[in-house]
Amino acid sequence: MVYVLAALIGFVASFLLFVLPSQLIVGVYGERRIIGRMQSRLGPNRVGPFGLLQPIADAIKLIQKEALTPTQADRVVMYIAPIIFVMPAVLLWAVIPFGENMVIADIPVSLMFFLAVSALPVIATFMAGWSSNNKYSLFGAMRIVSMAISYESPLVLALLGAVVMSGTISLSGMVAWADEYTIWMVFVQPLALVIYFICASAELNRTPVDIAEAESEIVAGYLTEYSGMKWGLFYGMDIGYALAASAFAATVFLGGWTLFGLENWVPGWMIFIGKTHLFYFLFIWTRGTLPRLRADQLMAFAWKFLLPLGVFNLLIVSTERMLWAEQDYAKGLIYVFALVNIVLSVGLVYAWARFNGYRPERTPTRPRLVKQAGGYIPVGERP
Amino acid sequence: MDGFGVSFAFWVLAAITLVAAGGVMVSRNLLHAVLFLILTFVGVAGFFVLLSADFIAMAADAK
Numbered sequence: 001m002v003y004v005l006a007a008l009i010g011f012v013a014s015f016l017l018f019v020l021p022s023q024l025i026v027g028v029y030g031e032r033r034i035i036g037r038m039q040s041r042l043g044p045n046r047v048g049p050f051g052l053l054q055p056i057a058d059a060i061k062l063i064q065k066e067a068l069t070p071t072q073a074d075r076v077v078m079y080i081a082p083i084i085f086v087m088p089a090v091l092l093w094a095v096i097p098f099g100e101n102m103v104i105a106d107i108p109v110s111l112m113f114f115l116a117v118s119a120l121p122v123i124a125t126f127m128a129g130w131s132s133n134n135k136y137s138l139f140g141a142m143r144i145v146s147m148a149i150s151y152e153s154p155l156v157l158a159l160l161g162a163v164v165m166s167g168t169i170s171l172s173g174m175v176a177w178a179d180e181y182t183i184w185m186v187f188v189q190p191l192a193l194v195i196y197f198i199c200a201s202a203e204l205n206r207t208p209v210d211i212a213e214a215e216s217e218i219v220a221g222y223l224t225e226y227s228g229m230k231w232g233l234f235y236g237m238d239i240g241y242a243l244a245a246s247a248f249a250a251t252v253f254l255g256g257w258t259l260f261g262l263e264n265w266v267p268g269w270m271i272f273i274g275k276t277h278l279f280y281f282l283f284i285w286t287r288g289t290l291p292r293l294r295a296d297q298l299m300a301f302a303w304k305f306l307l308p309l310g311v312f313n314l315l316i317v318s319t320e321r322m323l324w325a326e327q328d329y330a331k332g333l334i335y336v337f338a339l340v341n342i343v344l345s346v347g348l349v350y351a352w353a354r355f356n357g358y359r360p361e362r363t364p365t366r367p368r369l370v371k372q373a374g375g376y377i378p379v380g381e382r383p
Numbered sequence: 384m385d386g387f388g389v390s391f392a393f394w395v396l397a398a399i400t401l402v403a404a405g406g407v408m409v410s411r412n413l414l415h416a417v418l419f420l421i422l423t424f425v426g427v428a429g430f431f432v433l434l435s436a437d438f439i440a441m442a443a444d445a446k
Binding site for chain 2: 109115130
């Protein structure tokens, strides 16, 4: 009985873990179902049990579809753009440690590798937008390039906080650090995680910040002229990048495959996959609940809010690192730092928001008229 | 530099880098030249990996 159970768990887990396409299927299905639930509808529920086969049906449909290319398009560049978009998504998983000694390429600069490779899809999206020979595509491409430049700097600053604290830029080293001091990086660096999360969703081009393919403004951005499986590769690999970013966040901020001693009883990669999907759920959550921002708001948010906070965070963490080194890396001190940093992060975010003039909107106790809220009603429709 | 794998990787990378660098010069389209230049950088990053200079390779790739 136990063996049957273990085999079943193993089968399900290997299905979840070892094949990236199956991971993508779970990702696509989960995303659509969860967003459906958040928006009071069902989501895919017709194909197979609970609609589980819907992603496969979609893929078959997309492969059958004719891949159109505009006559004036730059054919070669338009053709290789989705290929270049897919390549880094697979490459990223090479440096993620799934468990003890379960990492394909344990290079000493794996964090740098992740950052360098995750910058490549921006080139692919720009190629896609430019080669389509469509103004909306080019708009989308320009937007994604400007957004990537804006959000890359606070992202790197936030990760620098984690790197300074742990003293390593190897992802396995970060997991070992979390294991050695029995604390997750998220408690020591809560602000870094918040900044990383916002910047990653901007880099991934997901809905609260997906100005590059905003349907209501520019038809579908750089994807306007794409159809069939070429579009499908872009769509599927968006999920792949979200999963990779979740895995990266789980490794850096949640201690990877360790869980305070539980990893001796449960396989480390199961814990890791659980943490990854926790972050992935957060991505879906923000996608399902937040409205889209304007392009200028996004740029202002990156440069005026996230970047100064990242610099403050780096200042704090560097000071703490020096204090820590003077105390000979005492184990108890890290918990003090965690407490101080959580308080400081909340204070910093609140203070910087007040300084920038973002006031928290309290829930109105009574309904307000459109005019009071600063809106405008056309003359003919006034009540 | 020894071993078949390393020399094979070197020659492949050399071919890619040289062809891409030539592409930068001969392409009439400015954006094609930029894309070839990116490919050249990726090739150079590969050379740094072969030289066991991982950090410089990542910096060259991230530009």
